[in-house]
Amino acid sequence: MPIQSDYLERLYAGFIGKNVGIRLGAPVEPAIWTYERIRDIYGDVRGYLKPYRNFAADDDANGPVYFIRPLIEGDNARGLEAIDVERAWLDYAREGIGMFWWGGYGRSTEHTAYLNMKSGIHAPESGSIARNGATVAEQIGGQIFVDTWGLVWPRRPDEAADYAATAASVSHDGEGLAGARFVAACIAAAFVEKNAAAVVEAGLARLPPASTYVRVARDVIRFHAAQPGDWRACQGHLIAQWGYDRYPGLCHVIPNAGVCVLALLYGEGDFSRTVEIATMCGWDTDCNAGNVGTIAGVLYGLSAIPAHYRAPINDGIVLSGISGSLNILDIPTFSRLLASIGYRLAREAVPEAITAALAAGDGERGLFFDFALPGSTHNLRVSDPVAFSVEHRAGLGRDGGNALEFRFERLLREATGRLFYKPCYKRSDFDDERYSPTFAPTARPGQKARIDFRMERWEGERLGVEGYVRVASNGAILPASVLMFPEPGKDYQVEFTLPEVGGSQIDEVGLRITGFSGAKKRDSGRLIVDRFQIGGKARYAIDIAAQSIEFGCVTPFAHDHGSWTIEEGRMRLMSHEACASYSGGHGVGDQRVVAQVTPLAGGSHLVAARCGGAMRGYFAGFDGAGRLSILKNDFGFTRLATAGFAWALGKDYELCLEAVGDRLSLSVDGKALLETVDGTHRSGMIGCGCVEAARALYGPFRVEEL
Numbered sequence: 256m257p258i259q260s261d262y263l264e265r266l267y268a269g270f271i272g273k274n275v276g277i278r279l280g281a282p283v284e285p286a287i288w289t290y291e292r293i294r295d296i297y298g299d300v301r302g303y304l305k306p307y308r309n310f311a312a313d314d315d316a317n318g319p320v321y322f323i324r325p326l327i328e329g330d331n332a333r334g335l336e337a338i339d340v341e342r343a344w345l346d347y348a349r350e351g352i353g354m355f356w357w358g359g360y361g362r363s364t365e366h367t368a369y370l371n372m373k374s375g376i377h378a379p380e381s382g383s384i385a386r387n388g389a390t391v392a393e394q395i396g397g398q399i400f401v402d403t404w405g406l407v408w409p410r411r412p413d414e415a416a417d418y419a420a421t422a423a424s425v426s427h428d429g430e431g432l433a434g435a436r437f438v439a440a441c442i443a444a445a446f447v448e449k450n451a452a453a454v455v456e457a458g459l460a461r462l463p464p465a466s467t468y469v470r471v472a473r474d475v476i477r478f479h480a481a482q483p484g485d486w487r488a489c490q491g492h493l494i495a496q497w498g499y500d501r502y503p504g505l506c507h508v509i510p511n512a513g514v515c516v517l518a519l520l521y522g523e524g525d526f527s528r529t530v531e532i533a534t535m536c537g538w539d540t541d542c543n544a545g546n547v548g549t550i551a552g553v554l555y556g557l558s559a560i561p562a563h564y565r566a567p568i569n570d571g572i573v574l575s576g577i578s579g580s581l582n583i584l585d586i587p588t589f590s591r592l593l594a595s596i597g598y599r600l601a602r603e604a605v606p607e608a609i610t611a612a613l614a615a616g617d618g619e620r621g622l623f624f625d626f627a628l629p630g631s632t633h634n635l636r637v638s639d640p641v642a643f644s645v646e647h648r649a650g651l652g653r654d655g656g657n658a659l660e661f662r663f664e665r666l667l668r669e670a671t672g673r674l675f676y677k678p679c680y681k682r683s684d685f686d687d688e689r690y691s692p693t694f695a696p697t698a699r700p701g702q703k704a705r706i707d708f709r710m711e712r713w714e715g716e717r718l719g720v721e722g723y724v725r726v727a728s729n730g731a732i733l734p735a736s737v738l739m740f741p742e743p744g745k746d747y748q749v750e751f752t753l754p755e756v757g758g759s760q761i762d763e764v765g766l767r768i769t770g771f772s773g774a775k776k777r778d779s780g781r782l783i784v785d786r787f788q789i790g791g792k793a794r795y796a797i798d799i800a801a802q803s804i805e806f807g808c809v810t811p812f813a814h815d816h817g818s819w820t821i822e823e824g825r826m827r828l829m830s831h832e833a834c835a836s837y838s839g840g841h842g843v844g845d846q847r848v849v850a851q852v853t854p855l856a857g858g859s860h861l862v863a864a865r866c867g868g869a870m871r872g873y874f875a876g877f878d879g880a881g882r883l884s885i886l887k888n889d890f891g892f893t894r895l896a897t898a899g900f901a902w903a904l905g906k907d908y909e910l911c912l913e914a915v916g917d918r919l920s921l922s923v924d925g926k927a928l929l930e931t932v933d934g935t936h937r938s939g940m941i942g943c944g945c946v947e948a949a950r951a952l953y954g955p956f957r958v959e960e961l
Contacts, residue, residue: 256410256447258601263609265446265553266406266597267590267628268560272552273402274572274586275564276530276544277315279303281687283540286505290490290537300531302563309684311692312572314355314365315545318400320584321347321354321576322422326407327592328867331599337378340422342890345372346577346868349815352807353575353691355396361387362505364394368426379424382431389429390503395511397423397431398438399542402549405442407597414600415443416461433468434508436461438515438546445553451519451529452476454554468512471497475516486521490536493517499538506539514538518547526551526559557629571634573680577868578841578940579695579813581619583678587631588616588623619842620938620960621790622676622697626657635659635765635787638673642666645674652785653707653746659784666715666770666778675765676787679727682805691806693813695838695940698764700755701794701960706766707748707786710741715778717771722751725763727810728801732767740771743780753789758798758955760811764789792960797838799954800824812836815869817944825853825952828945833859833892835874835944836953837866845961847913848941850953852876854904857949861886863942864914872939874946875912875921875929877902885912885919885931892946895919896931915961 259265282304283293297304324347325339348354348369355365364387371381384392401419408415419439420432427435437458444457455472462469474496478489493513502509514536522529529551533544552560574582591609598605608627616623624633630647637643644662652658661674678698682688698704704722712718722736736751753761765787770778799821802810809819809826817834820827828834839846846864854860858879866872870890878884883900886892900923902908911922914936921929943953 258409258598258603259446262409262446262597263590263594264629265556266409266594267587268557269402269406269442269445269549269553270586270590270593271557271560271565271568272526272530272548273319273545274312274316274548274568275560276533276546276548277312277541278307278310278568279530279564280534280540280542280544281310281313283534283537288537288540290494290535293535293537297535300535301527303567305686307567307686309573309680311685311687311690312574313541313690315399315541316572317354317574317576317690319403320574320589322400323403323407326596331596335418335421337421337424340425341372341378341381342870344369344425345890346870349577349813349869353693361391364391364396365426367391372425379428382424382426382428384428392428393430393508394427394504395434395506395508395539395542397427397508398434398546401435401439402442402546403593405439405549406553406593407600408439408443409446409597410443411601412440412443412457412461415439430466430468430508433462433466434512437468437512438550441550442553445550448554450524451522451554454550455516455519467509471509471513472516475513475520479517479520486517486532489517489521490514506542511539511543514543515547518543519550522547522551524555526555527561527564565630569634569636570632573692575690575692577813577815577837579693579811579838580697580841582692582694583680583697585622585624585633587628587633588613590628615788617790617842620840621702622788623790624676624787625785626652626659629657631657632659633676633787635674635676637661638675643672643674648783651783656785660781661766661784662781663768664779666768668770668772668774671767671769673723673763673765673767674782674784675763677763679760679762679811681727681762688806693806693808695811695813695840696760697840698753698761698789699793699795699840700753700761701792702753702789703750703791704735704753704764705748705750705786705788706784707746708766708782708784709746710743710780710782712743712778712780715770715772715776715780718778718780719769719771720747720749720782721767722749723763723765723767724753724756724761726756726759727762728757728759734767755795757801758796759801793840794959797954797956797958799826809836812838812942822952826954827952828943829950830945831948833944833946835863835866835869835942837863837940837942839941839958840960841940842938843960844938845915846941847911847959847961849909849911849957850943851907851955852910852943853907853952854902855950855952856904857945857947859945859947859949860951861944861946862910862912863944864912865936865939866942867936867939871936872942873912873914873919873936874944875919876910883921883923883929885921885929886946887933887935889935895933896929898929900928
């Protein structure tokens with residue numbers, strides 16, 4: 256069955272729907288929010304319950320993005336094995352923080368599975384009933400992480416169910432795997448079925464008929480047939496017959512399975528009612544609303560998602576994996592990436608429009624925003640939402656394409672406004688930090704920005720437009736291009752190199768407008784933006800004195816084990832075990848990282864390059880008394896090369912690790928001392944750390960993408 260022509264658009268709708276549901280349900284997820292309390296406090300929910308400044312996504316968003324990385328990075332043709340997903344768990348999660356709930360061994364299903372895998376109990380045994388018992392194995396996580404497996408198998412519910420079950424077996428078993436199969440199959444079926452009832456039946460057809468999951472679903476279907484207009488009565492029935500009191504653990508899959516089926520049926524073809532009912536039912540609200548949001552998004556399409564739900568998403572989410580640059584996710588780009596996988600799995604040619612857009616973004620190294628998908632904004636923002644607005648405009652771009660409108664009205668002389676993309680975040684940008692996101696900028700000094708636009712003037716005489724960046728540490732606005740005065744109706748292109756920002760980060764890149772009209776006159780009109788692109792090779796510094804500690808990490812790093820802090824303008828590491836800290840672009844290949852390093856105790860003091868995650872990368876530096884080494888981490892460390900060097904505690908050194916092609920080289924204080932060849936890791940982050948107990952000072956850093 257060939258993939259339909261609207262595949263990408265419906266996939267995009269499904270992923271937006273997932274995140275609408277998560278954001279809607281999150282405020283009433285804790286156990287204190289019972290069905291009755293949600294009803295009594297919020298009544299009939301018809302919109303978001305909390306106006307987040309930026310929503311820090313939780314495990315429901317992290318899992319679908321990170322656990323599908325084996326298909327993003329690997330060979331789509333060979334199929335999926337549980338060990339592939341196990342490696343993604345170990346590689347992209349920082350142990351004990353972020354990604355999912357670290358509630359303790361034997362209590363949190365995901366934490367239990369992670370510790371099993373870390374100790375050598377591999378998937379699928381890591382998530383099995385035989386290893387962990389039924390209570391742990393049958394919690395809800397088996398279905399909440401699997402949406403993307405359904406999105407990459409459009410119209411193929413059998414394959415979607417199989418892939419989802421394989422992925423979920425890392426952490427779940429029994430009814431937990433039934434949940435994975437059901438949700439993924441429903442999503443895949445939603446690309447072809449015409450209504451929610453048919454989608455539910457397609458999902459159930461991929462489960463063992465005697466499973467408890469099928470039994471609760473059939474009970475809801477029967478109740479709906481008898482009382483199709485009263486979802487609250489159905490939820491009362493679920494509470495009485497299938498409630499949490501009957502199923503052990505904190506959030507067992509079976510009661511929540513009933514809610515998912517209930518919401519899909521009683522939603523009656525309406526996206527909003529589907530996610531709202533799932534939220535009002537209580538129990539695991541963000542999980543259930545997220546799952547049915549994906550299904551309903553695919554089934555009903557983008558036009559069914561109203562603006563009051565879609566606009567706050569603004570095409571962007573933030574995540575909590577180990578890679579700070581991957582944590583800043585552009586939904587249209589990620590949707591194209593998933594769609595490209597879907598075509599390859601179906602053994603069909605990937606459409607040129609998708610491959611061209613992904614290529615223009617330079618893989619995961621750069622950014623390319625073309626506003627081609629209906630309603631897409633790529634998370635662009637304005638400096639003052641009262642004075643300025645940003646909105647997608649269909650057919651208003653060049654050659655009749657889509658574009659983004661930046662509207663300004665009655666701008667005073669010398670007053671300014673900004674249209675920008677946010678490549679980095681601070682703690683102050685968030686209202687919630689349950690899953691502790693960390694950030695490495697997706698736009699870095701040395702890269703090139705290009706913004707294509709034209710202007711419409713409604714009043715006024717002279718408007719100035721220039722490219723700019725903002726400095727994260729102090730909020731300073733730095734002009735980055737020549738100020739231009741565009742004429743209405745003409746096409747313009749602003750190009751500039753992102754400037755160095757004193758060892759800080761850039762947290763805005765965009766256009767700044769300034770009113771230059773004469774006295775008693777104001778500027779009104781709009782800029783029509785066709786393209787917003789950032790790419791190329793970065794060259795930047797990280798000055799620890801310009802950083803702060805946010806979400807438990809020294810910006811812009813993500814720490815994995817060890818104690819890290821800022822001490823006298825440098826990053827201090829103290830650890831009793833192997834640990835590392837990561838920053839930089841995840842998609843960067845050839846690179847050079849230079850860091851000042853002061854060993855204070857222990858024998859391991861290293862800089863790192865091409866780190867794909869916690870379990871992959873190259874490390875080099877001081878490796879025991881009188882020794883230098885280059886090491887490879889590939890789910891375990893091996894030494895690639897070693898040489899003698901009489902380094903000393905308490906002394907400052909400049910370590911330089913360079914990775915170009917297959918060649919790895921280490922220099923100390925500008926002198927090349929060690930070189931080797933290895934082609935295992937082709938791209939990844941920069942960083943520093945140790946492989947045994949150590950204390951040291953790191954920084955400042957200089958990074959060059961070669």
